[in-house]
Every structure is written in C-alpha cells, then in structure tokens.
Amino acid sequence: MTEPAISIRNLTKVYPVPFRRERVVAVRDLTLNVEPGQVYGLLGPNGSGKSTTMKIVLGLVPPTSGETQIFGRDSSLVESHEEVGFLPENPYFYKYLTGEETLRFYGKLCGMRGQALKDRSRDLLKLVGLENAADRRLGGYSKGMLQRIGLAQALIQEPRLLVLDEPTAGVDPAGSREIRDLILDFKSRGITILLCSHLLGQVQEICDRVGILHKGSLVREGRLEELISVENQTQLILENASPELLAKIEAEVARGGAGLVEKSKPQTTLERYFLEVTK
Amino acid sequence: MSNQSTDTSVAETALKRAPASRGHIHPHHQSFSFARVFAIASNTLLELVRLKVFYFLLIFALVLIGSSAFMINFTFQEQFQVLKDSSLGAMSIFTWLLAVLATAMLLPKDIEDRTLYTILAKPVPRFEYLLGKLLGVLGLLFISTVVMTGLFFTVLYARQELEIAKVVQESAAMAKGMEAAAETATEAVTGTVASVSEQTAAAVKAIKDSTFSWSLGPAIVAIYLKAALFAALTLLISTFASSWIFTIVTSVAIYFIGTIQPIAREYWLANNAGTPLAKAFLALVALLFPDLQLFNLVDDIVAGNTISNILFLKTASLGVVYVTVYLFLAYFIFSKKEL
Numbered sequence: 111m112t113e114p115a116i117s118i119r120n121l122t123k124v125y126p127v128p129f130r131r132e133r134v135v136a137v138r139d140l141t142l143n144v145e146p147g148q149v150y151g152l153l154g155p156n157g158s159g160k161s162t163t164m165k166i167v168l169g170l171v172p173p174t175s176g177e178t179q180i181f182g183r184d185s186s187l188v189e190s191h192e193e194v195g196f197l198p199e200n201p202y203f204y205k206y207l208t209g210e211e212t213l214r215f216y217g218k219l220c221g222m223r224g225q226a227l228k229d230r231s232r233d234l235l236k237l238v239g240l241e242n243a244a245d246r247r248l249g250g251y252s253k254g255m256l257q258r259i260g261l262a263q264a265l266i267q268e269p270r271l272l273v274l275d276e277p278t279a280g281v282d283p284a285g286s287r288e289i290r291d292l293i294l295d296f297k298s299r300g301i302t303i304l305l306c307s308h309l310l311g312q313v314q315e316i317c318d319r320v321g322i323l324h325k326g327s328l329v330r331e332g333r334l335e336e337l338i339s340v341e342n343q344t345q346l347i348l349e350n351a352s353p354e355l356l357a358k359i360e361a362e363v364a365r366g367g368a369g370l371v372e373k374s375k376p377q378t379t380l381e382r383y384f385l386e387v388t389k
Numbered sequence: 390m391s392n393q394s395t396d397t398s399v400a401e402t403a404l405k406r407a408p409a410s411r412g413h414i415h416p417h418h419q420s421f422s423f424a425r426v427f428a429i430a431s432n433t434l435l436e437l438v439r440l441k442v443f444y445f446l447l448i449f450a451l452v453l454i455g456s457s458a459f460m461i462n463f464t465f466q467e468q469f470q471v472l473k474d475s476s477l478g479a480m481s482i483f484t485w486l487l488a489v490l491a492t493a494m495l496l497p498k499d500i501e502d503r504t505l506y507t508i509l510a511k512p513v514p515r516f517e518y519l520l521g522k523l524l525g526v527l528g529l530l531f532i533s534t535v536v537m538t539g540l541f542f543t544v545l546y547a548r549q550e551l552e553i554a555k556v557v558q559e560s561a562a563m564a565k566g567m568e569a570a571a572e573t574a575t576e577a578v579t580g581t582v583a584s585v586s587e588q589t590a591a592a593v594k595a596i597k598d599s600t601f602s603w604s605l606g607p608a609i610v611a612i613y614l615k616a617a618l619f620a621a622l623t624l625l626i627s628t629f630a631s632s633w634i635f636t637i638v639t640s641v642a643i644y645f646i647g648t649i650q651p652i653a654r655e656y657w658l659a660n661n662a663g664t665p666l667a668k669a670f671l672a673l674v675a676l677l678f679p680d681l682q683l684f685n686l687v688d689d690i691v692a693g694n695t696i697s698n699i700l701f702l703k704t705a706s707l708g709v710v711y712v713t714v715y716l717f718l719a720y721f722i723f724s725k726k727e728l
Contacts, residue, residue: 125727165506165728168506168509168510169509169510170506170509170510170728171727171728172727188418188420188512188513188514189418189512191510191511191512191513192418192512194510195510196506196507196510197507198503198506198507199503200503201502201503201504201506201507202502202503202504203502203504203507204432204436204504206435206436206439206440207432207435215428215432216507216508216511218424218425218428219425219428219429219508219511219512219513220511220512221418221419221422221424221425221512223424260507263507264507267511273510
C-alpha cells in the first residue's frame with residue numbers, strides 16, 4: 111500500500127487566550143488522509159481551523175495533541191519539508207529581489223546550487239509565464255504575478271506535495287484561470303495538492319476530494335462527485351433540437367414514468383463571458 | 390487558450406524529470422548547513438543594502454568634515470585629539486544605531502509579510518534562520534565600520550600631511566634666514582642650522598605620534614563589538630516583542646542602563662557586602678544590561694593611554710560571549726514561538 115501524502119491523526123490544537131482563563135479550540139480531534147496524486151480541497155468558513163491545520167501540517171505550529179505526517183515523516187521534523195512546497199495566503203516575498211533572484215534564494219534554502227539551480231529557476235519562470243519579468247523586482251509585480259512566482263518558489267525543489275492557501279484570492283479572473291490551469295497541470299504530473307479556499311466554484315472545478323471543517327471539526331469528507339451529485343437525476347443537453355423533437359422527448363419521458371424537473375437554455379458562465387470580452 | 394500548448398511543453402521540461410533527478414535535487418538533509426545560513430545572511434545583507442541604509446555614511450562624512458572645520462585656533466595636538474574623539478564617538482553612535490534599527494525590523498517584517506512561512510516551510514531549521522539574519526546584520530556593520538574607518542583615516546592622514554607641510558615650510562624659511570646670517574657670522578650659527586633640521590624632524594615625529602597609533606585598532610574593534618552585541622540583543626528582544634517600536638525602545642533603554650550601570654553597581658556594592666545572593670543578582674543584571682563601559686576603549690585611547698593586550702582580549706571575548714548567549718536565548722524563544 112502506498113503511504114498517504116498527508117496523514118493527520120487525532121489532531122487537536124488549543125490556543126490559550128492571553129490574560130484569560132478560557133481557551134480557544136482551533137482544531138478538534140481531526141483525522142484525515144490525503145492520498146498521493148489527489149487534489150484535496152479543505153473548505154470551511156473563516157475561523158474554522160483550516161489555516162491552523164495547514165500550519166501544523168507544515169510544522170510551523172506544534173499540535174496540542176495528535177500527529178501529522180508528510181509521506182510517512184513526522185511533519186515537525188525539518189527533513190519532512192523536502193517534500194512540500196507552500197504558498198501562503200496573500201504572500202509578500204522580498205520586494206527588492208527580482209523574480210529570478212527569489213527562485214534562486216529559495217532553491218539555495220533547499221540545498222540546490224550552481225547550474226542545476228539556474229536551469230530549474232529558468233524552467234519554472236517559463237512554466238508560470240514570468241520569463242519576461244525575471245529581471246524585474248517583485249515590488250513591481252501585480253497580485254497575479256506574485257501568486258505565480260509564489261507557485262514557482264513552492265515547486266523549486268520538486269516537491270511531491272503542494273500546500274496552497276487561497277491561491278487565487280484577490281487575483282483577477284484571467285489570472286485566476288491561469289493559476290487554476292497550472293494547478294490542474296501539476297496534478298497531471300502526479301503532484302499531490304492540498305488546497306484551502308473559499309471559492310467553492312473553483313474548488314468544484316479542480317478538486318477530487320473535499321473535507322469541510324466547521325468550528326474545528328471535520329463535518330463532511332469524501333469524493334466530490336459523491337458529495338454533490340443528485341443521484342436520482344440526469345442532465346441532458348441537446349444542440350439544434352427542433353421544437354417537435356423536444357415535444358416528442360417530453361411525451362416519451364412522461365410515458366416512461368419519469369418526471370421532467372427543469373427545461374431551460376444552458377447559460378455560459380459569467381467567468382467565460384468576462385474572459386471572452388476582455389481577451 | 391492560445392498559450393495552453395506552450396505552457397504544456399514548458400511544463401514537460403520543468404516537471405517531467407522529477408522522478409529521475411530526485412536524488413540529484415534532494416541531497417541528503419543536513420542538520421546544519423552553512424550554505425543555507427549563508428543564503429539567508431547574504432539575502433539579509435542585500436535587503437539592507439537595497440533599502441539604502443548606507444546613506445547614513447554620508448552623515449558620518451559630514452560630521453567628520455564639520456568637526457575639523459571649527460578648530461583652527463587649536464594646537465595640532467588638540468586638533469587631532471578633537472578629530473579622533475569626535476570621529477570615534479560618531480562611529481560608535483552610528484554603528485550602534487544602525488545595529489538596533491536594522492535588526493529591529495527583520496523578524497517582524499518577515500512575519501507580517503508571511504515570508505517567514507515560506508522560508509520555514511523549506512527544510513530550514515529555525516536556528517539557521519536566526520543565525521543567518523544575525524550574520525547578515527553583522528556583515529552590514531562590518532562594511533559600515535570599514536568604510537567609516539577608511540573615511541576617518543583619510544581625513545586624519547590629510548590633516549597630518551597638512552601639518553607636516555606647514556612645519557617643514559616654516560623651518561625651511563627659518564633655515565634660509567639663518568644661512569643668510571651664517572655667511573657673515575661665526576661657526577656657532579652653522580651649528581644652529583643643523584639643530585633646526587633636527588628640530589623639524591622632532592616636530593614631524595611629534596605630529597605623527599599624535600595622529601596614528603596602534604591603539605586605534607582596538608578602539609575600532611571595540612566599537613564594532615558593541616554594535617554586534619546590540620544587534621544580537623535586539624534580535625533577542627524581537628523574538629518576543631509585540632511590535633518593532635517596543636523592540637527599539639527596549640534596546641535603547643538597555644543601552645542607557647548599560648552605560649550607567651557600573652556606577653550604580655559600585656554604589657550598591659559599597660553598601661551591600663558581597664553576599665552570594667547579591668553576587669547572583671549582579672550577574673543577572675550584567676547579563677540583561679551589559680556593562681558598556683567595558684567596551685568604551687575610545688576615551689583611554691584618545692587620551693593617549695595604551696590599552697594592554699589583556700584588557701583588549703578580555704573586552705573582545707566578552708563581546709563574543711554576549712553575542713553567543715543572546716543568539717542562543719533568541720533561539721530558545723523563537724523555537725517555541727507559534728507562528
């Protein structure tokens with residue numbers, strides 16, 4: 111059996127409130143696994159414990175009890191970070207570094223150097239579409255560009271797991287779509303992704319599996335299509351169907367004992383329309 | 390999308406060799422890596438340089454020039470004394486101020502911008518992060534000290550040459566006058582001419598003695614060590630401070646307490662006999678508020694006293710011990726910090 115990319119067992123995190131007796135339970139007895147190759151969406155309202163969970167997985171915060179592992183290694187060990195790339199929410203990297211210098215800096219932190227690091231930085235800049243901005247300082251980057259350099263920095267040491275916190279927050283629709291395409295691309299290369307997001311539409315488009323956190327507890331978990339498909343209904347979309355044909359189908363439906371729930375013209379999404387207009 | 394296909398082909402090159410080259414990309418993780426510390430240190434130094442902190446050196450240059458402008462009526466010994474006193478004093482204040490201000494913002498900025506998360510999410514131990522930050526500041530202080538020393542020595546040398554030129558000119562004029570007299574007078578005057586050149590040589594030597602002396606070295610090293618001590622102390626405070634204002638205010642307060650504490654300690658010791666409890670208390674006070682008088686070799690050196698090697702070594706090792714202790718205390722707090 112392959113070991114899970116992330117394994118969280120009975121994780122609890124309690125924060126003391128300064129100068130008071132009460133305590134805040136950020137995560138309560140959480141257990142979940144993320145299998146290799148999956149895109150896992152961790153959802154939940156603000157303050158539900160998503161960020162805390164993520165920080166514990168990355169070893170930035172120690173758990174009160176329970177344990178987390180990354181590919182079988184305890185995530186409180188520094189070595190386990192070799193397999194993880196992380197993009198925090200609204201990151202600001204060093205403004206005075208250029209795109210390429212940023213990638214080299216993070217590469218050096220992972221023990222890379224020389225020509226291999228140079229090549230890797232160039233490849234990643236190309237991958238995220240920033241090769242023309244490689245020599246510009248990050249202070250002049252747009253929000254979308256910062257997120258893309260953030261993705262590149264997360265990937266610098268070729269980790270098998272990516273942890274992304276709100277990767278498209280505050281990015282315009284075109285940039286957001288590019289980031290989404292990049293994530294799907296990473297997935298097709300076999301990289302496991304843990305994604306925290308509020309943008310449910312986007313989560314629905316890219317995640318295989320989702321978990322919903324509420325007040326620190328996992329309230330629902332499972333494969334996306336199992337969770338949201340309506341089992342007893344089927345959707346049919348026709349093109350160039352004449353009114354006569356439609357009438358015939360409706361009659362046939364009624365004769366077969368089924369009920370027609372809705373008949374409408376499919377609409378393009380506002381996103382697709384917006385992208386079309388601003389192309 | 391039109392760039393979809395190019396994206397994909399680039400993705401091939403960037404990602405496809407992942408499994409094959411894994412061993413190459415992931416060298417065995419070392420529990421301490423100087424390369425990582427160096428990467429963080431040089432990045433910190435680069436940050437400070439690109440933030441243009443070196444502009445303060447211009448102010449130092451102005452102090453230097455200003456201090457030599459208003460002492461025309463002094464004797465050369467006095468002039469050099471004032472020049473050395475004010476230059477070393479300014480160096481001491483500037484390096485200290487730079488150490489406190491540059492260090493105070495390093496951690497809070499990284500935490501606020503979440504840059505710290507991205508760094509610690511890489512295989513970087515927290516100790517290396519702190520050490521790298523500290524070494525970056527120490528590098529900045531080193532460069533500043535070297536540049537200020539260079540400026541100071543240049544001005545001092547220029548004034549020395551000016552004085553020598555003046556003395557040589559005066560004595561040459563004097564000798565000329567005497568030679569003219571010698572043609573008509575007795576042998577006694579010839580002897581005086583010889584003694585004039587001796588006097589000139591003595592005057593030049595006196596000038597040289599009152600400018601450069603070997604003891605300037607220890608004074609400058611002590612200035613650097615004091616700044617290094619404050620960089621480490623400020624880093625320590627910033628690991629638990631809630632804001633950088635708090636860090637700066639605390640660090641400055643410790644500076645002043647550290648400057649006056651030897652006096653307070655003497656007074657206190659005079660009234661309390663050296664009980665073990667009193668000694669322990671004093672040791673704690675000395676750790677929290679370093680005795681800055683020990684680093685003040687400048688006054689002695691400017692006054693012309695020589696610094697014994699023992700005293701210098703004691704001061705230097707004390708500085709190194711303080712920096713090390715503060716660094717480990719900072720790590721102790723930082724390693725438990727919830728980010």
